[in-house]
Every structure is written in structure tokens, then in C-alpha cells.
Amino acid sequence: MSEMLGNQYFLGRKYSLAMAELEDVVAQDPGNKVAMKKLIICYTQVGNIDAALKTFHNLISEDIEFIINTDVVSDDCPCPELVVKEDDHVETLTSLKEFLMFGILWLFCNPEKSKMYLEKALEINPNLSLVKSSISLINAYIEKHNTHAN
């Protein structure tokens, strides 16, 4: 297990390899938010949406700004290149998995869009408690942010 090796795999966009390393890191150090943030993205890219949602919810419950304040350039966040695919065919998205994935990924760039996709996921399955809770946390952030802005 090596966080450094996990970091390199993540930089090299080898998500499944990065996931294996970072899972060990988070298991040994559950407070490692940097590793958790990367792990969330890895889970979405290997199709493990349940694990992504669970880790995502854990992290935003503790520190939502840690995801929202991601600097795409200086943090080498891959989300823009991952969500850009969606812009062209947003109307064709139909599956719960897709809505959850984009809901999670968009929080790294745009809380409003993240909320929109999570709400669409909830329309398909209204019983997703983690999604409901995540939307509440995002709403709270947006309200707080708007209050400060006003």
C-alpha cells in the first residue's frame, strides 16, 4: 500500500489501480480527505457508484468545501474532462447510475449542477437516503454561500 503510488496512478488516470492503493490508504487513515476525494472519482470511473456515493456523502458531511473548493488546474482534477462528455448529450441521460455519477462529479466544479443531477437521480429512485442527505448538504452550502454573497 502506498499513497504516493496511488497518487501517481491517479495522475496517470489509471483509476482502477489508483482505487486499489487509495482504498488501503483510507482504510488505514479514514481522516485522509485528499485520498478520499481522489477515491470518489476512481469509484465513478470504475462503475462502483454505490461506493462513490457512500464516500462522497462521508466527505461532504464532514467538509463539503473540501470538494467544492477544488482547483481544477492546480489540483489536476480530472472532472472537467470526465463531465465534458455529458454536455453534448445531457438530454439522452436516462440511467440512475449516470445521474449519480454526474451529480457527484459536478460538485468538484459547480454545486448547482451537482444538485440538479442528484435531484434527477432522486426522481428515478426517491428512496435513496444518501442522495437526499447529499442534496440537503449542498442546499445548505448554496444558501450559506448566497447569504454571504448578499
Add this chain to the structure above:
Amino acid sequence: MVPFFLLKHSECKDKMSISDKFKDHILDSIAEGVFTVDKNFRINFFNKAAEKITGYDRDEALGKFCKHIFRSDNCYTDCPIALVLKSQKNIYDFDSKVRNAHDCPMQIKLNAAVLYNEDQEPTGGIVSFRDMTELEKFRESFEKSTQFHGILGQSKIMQEIFELISEISDSDAPVLISGESGTGKELIANAIQQTSSRHDKPFIKINCSVFPQNLLASELFGHVKGAFTDAIKDRVGRFEIADGGTIFLDEVAEMPLQMQIQLLRVIQEGTFERVGESVTKKVDVRVIAATNINIQKALDDGKFREDLFFRLSVIPIEMPPLRVRKNDIPPLVKHFLSKYSMLYKKDITEIEAKAIDRLMNYDWPGNVRELENVIEYAFVRTSKGSILESTKLPSNFKESSIEYKYNLRAHSSDDISERTHLLKTLEKHHWNKRKVATELKIGRTTLWRRMKKHGLDVE
């Protein structure tokens, strides 16, 4: 590779600032580019040579991810530091292509190591690198300019060897390359492998003379744990690694007789057992062997098995010594001058006529390797001008040429004059006999006769 002071930071915390300045000063003074990264692969040190090679200022590079500075495909495939992390072994002379600040591709060779904290957790990495772009260009132009896979040889005898290698490219038959030391047997083996249908398969080389019998068996066929005292774990042998490809057995005639029997079996049946194991393994390996000893004498003395010899020498190739292909000397010298001009950053492109005369009249017992050493020696000693002078040739080499001087004295002054003129004309036309005969207004037969008379009958 990794400076000790980088690895032992924690042991001198109270002297950290002094240590850091000392470290920076040393790393800035070396010609190799050096950078270090933290565990997130952000650059946290970038020496002056790295600035010069990449074109990035230190301030531009610091804090950036190394992949954004170097933009190598290896960042996404085989990051050298990741390889070290996985293997726990430092990497040396790793070839990589990167891009410089002007977005131009560069060929570099790098060494990489991982930095650890007191708990032996990886905390960063260090990479040193050097620009190989110019050398790579030279290598490419050399390969294009030579007739055959990086081997220089315009003599008829070498051309015939090149032709033979092309002819056997579809064959998997064993090849036995014989020839004196320094004649380029390994280059020929490389060319055979590169032109064969197995060119993209493993190519394993082993020098049979450097291992004692028990270790050679282990090297070639592998061993199982407990097979002998030092066999602490299973080991795969070279034949298994080469499966599907080619193995080059250098100095094959130095192999102990017992091993020769085992080798014969692999060649005949493709089967062998690992040392300490009774399970028979089967491989498909093409064998290229080489030897620099007198095979006939080795056969007569019973040191080399006749059956193995016949099995190996399905395609025999005899590398000629340099003394019988002396017209290859001028282009070889030219090549070595270009090579060392590049390596030593000197512009020495010519060689004095007297020097080439000496080179042409030496017997070269060490063959092309010796010629290269002589040129490098003289090259290093030449500090002024663009011409390599005969006075810069090694003293022992000059002594060896005394015989040549005596030979000259034994001839009349007219002979010497004729010989010198002939040699200069041959040089001028790069040993093209047709052009030389035309300039001297003599027939090619007469030219050949004169060359023979003066010991210049190189074919």
C-alpha cells in the same frame, strides 16, 4: 544515485537550512538535470541544469505537477518513480521522451529513486536526467548512413555478410558467429535478430565465459528454491525468458562440456529442466552463438563438442579481422570522429593524412574496438584545431607501428613516395578504386597490383 544528504534530512534537523543550501549548491553545480517531487508529484526542487535542459525557469516548475512540466507519455504509462515504488529498486538509464518549454520533443535518459521518511514511508522522488536528443539524432543519422543496422562496412567481405543476414531473415536456424575479439560479433547478432521474424520478441544475451558451471546452468535454465545453498527462491532461467524469441550465447565455446550437452538438448528438442527440478520444460528459442577462439583447435582438443558445433553452425558467419578489410578504416574513423565530436562537444572532423597512414598500416589485433579506443584517446588529447594529428595517437600504438616504419626504410625512397601518393589518392576517393584508377590514369588491375605491392591489398 540519490545523494545521502537528501535521504537523511531527518537526522540533521537542527542543521536543516545549512544542509539545504549545501544540497542546492551541489545539485546546481552538476551537469545532469535534477528535480525532486513530493508525494503528490509536485516539483519541489529543480536544479540549474534542469532549467537549461528543459527551458523552464525554476520558479515556473516549482509547485507544478511533474507531468505538466515534462509532458511525457511515460507519465500515463510507466512513470519511473512509480516503477521504483512498485519494484523497490532504483532505475538507471531509463529512456524517455519529454517535451521542453518550447514544446519540442526531447530524448532523455534518467535515473529515478524514491525518498523515504523515518518510518520508511515514501515521501517523494528524485529524478536525474540528461539530454540525449543530439546523440539520438546522431545515432539515427548513423544508422541511415551505414549500410546495415548500425554496422559500418563497405568492404566486399562485409557486404557479403550483410547480404547473408538479409537472406536468412526468414529462417530460425541457429547461427554461429566466429571472429576475433572486437570484430563486432554482437552487432551482427543484433542485426540478425532485428531482421528476423522474431525481432519484436525477447532477445536475451548471455556471456557463457563469465559463469562457473553450476551458476551457468542456473542462469540458462533457472533453478528451484533449495536447489543449492544460495537458491533461496525459484528463479526463471534465460531460456524461459527468451521463449518465443532469441538467445545470444556469447563465447559459447568457453562453456563447460557438461553444459554443452544440456545446450545441445535445448537446441535439438527445445527441452530442459530447471536446476533442482525434474519437471521438463519446453521452449521455442532461436539460438545465435558466438566465439572468438579457434574452433577447429577447440574441436581437436576436445574442448568443444563436435555435435554441438554442427548443431550451432547451421549458418556460420565468420567476422573478418579489421586488418583484412582496411578500406573500412577511413569510414570507421570518420564515424568515430563524428561520435566523439558529439560526446565531447569538440569540432574535430578531420584526421591528418599522416595519422590515417599510421592507422592504415597497423594490424589492429583488437580490431574495431581497438580502433575506436585509439581514436577516442587521440580525440581527448586534441585541444586545438579541427584536425586529429598523428602525434596525439597513443604511444603504445605508435610503438606497434614501428614495424611499419622499418618496412618503409626497407624500401627505396621512390617506393615510399609512390606508396604515400597512392594512399593519399585512395583516401581522397574513400578507397573507391575506380575513381583512384581514373585519377592515376592506370587500369584497375594495375592499381590492384600496386596496392598489393604496398601492402594495401585490403580485400
